[in-house]
Amino acid sequence: MKSSRSATARTYDFPRPAVTVDVALFRPTAPGTHVRLELLLIRRDLPPFRGDWALPGGFVRENEDLPEAAGRELEEEAGLKQVVLYQVGAVGTPGRDPRGHTVTVLFVGLSRNPGVLSAGGDATSADWFVVDELPKLAFDHAVLVTAARASLRERVEDIRFLQDLLPAEFTLAELQGLTEAVLGTELDVRNFRRKVREAVVATGGVRREGAHRPAQLFRFARGKSRR
Amino acid sequence: MKSSRSATARTYDFPRPAVTVDVALFRPTAPGTHVRLELLLIRRDLPPFRGDWALPGGFVRENEDLPEAAGRELEEEAGLKQVVLYQVGAVGTPGRDPRGHTVTVLFVGLSRNPGVLSAGGDATSADWFVVDELPKLAFDHAVLVTAARASLRERVEDIRFLQDLLPAEFTLAELQGLTEAVLGTELDVRNFRRKVREAVVATGGVRREGAHRPAQLFRFARGKSRR
């Protein structure tokens, strides 16, 4: 990209949009019970949309790569590090920010170990919200969240997408619960297990908890994805 | 979105990347023979990469939407209008433009009726290149082209993606040739026809050309896509 018409491209004499990143970071609620997805939101303490909740995000800095900016914002605004993100796309509709034209690049992630949420920087507070009960969102963030969820649903078709999210060892019930949370639908136990059979291998260990049969532990097999 | 930390966001006191759009516009070679894809490129007449070929593109203007900017650049640099484009994503790797940090949003399109290429504006010339024999490209445009082709291949899985590209009436051989050009592989005639059967309807007309059986004409049926 960047097929500018001027050789002195750094000295623009016209106004231009700013670039931001926004991050839709999801996490599953605790396994065991019915797993649901939660979304990380930041409460805005400055206008516009003061007091509303918004996706973490902010301006991309000069010579900063987009994923880097997304990770930085996540750390600055919620104290989260080492989160795996991927890009969904860019949105630049004029008017989406009342202060001026911004083009945002949307990143999505699924987080394990959410760690401690520290409302750092200028963000009043950060919190997790169940995705089906979100508060009113600032800017066009509701649209972004919809796009983010749709993208997640597509990705999880390849079960290995969840590899970074689960601990090294997990039970198939955990894997299924997480998949169901992302898809928003329930899956048949037997069909699910057949489908993931080639992607995981039993470690031999078991997990005992509660008055019932212990669950075998699995890990992801090496090798490429399927489907 | 735009979760800035300043309420006076328009007065940034730090340097920031510029936003560009780039367009990978493909077209099929003439049907009848073996259909191949060609890509529209613009010859750069200014440094950097002076003399190299590049994707059409340029800076996004203040309060201009991204698809609008992509269409405008296509018109300015190649004289093409009314091309249907869709977005693939954003790339903002520092160093991708030696003049300074730019974030580009990549758009892709498939063009029918390419019209007359007018090397307008500052572009020395515009031309079509068979995708398997591209010249050296400026910036990181080779990467963008690869991403664009991969995206096209995914989209064409839904045959209706080609709806905007074909004339109102077309033969199944034309439809198949175009699909094959996008995929870069050959398809079985019978399987292809079975697959598209529900998406198209015969208009009753035929096209006669050459010393062989005339081809029936089809149009796309109304209704949503499948698969």
Add this chain to the structure above:
DNA sequence: TCAAAAGTGTTGAAGATACACCCATGG
């Protein structure tokens, strides 16, 4: 009558869906 492209069906394999019962454990 010939060359050239249009058109057409069947079979097998793989993948998806639907569905119900036994197992191992802790309390």
Add this chain to the structure above:
DNA sequence: CCATGGGTGTATCTTCAACACTTTTGA
């Protein structure tokens, strides 16, 4: 012994891949 979640197999349907010959026409 019972409540709880873990674990398993079969039948059906749909989808995809492979594969070869007949039809219609203009020259």
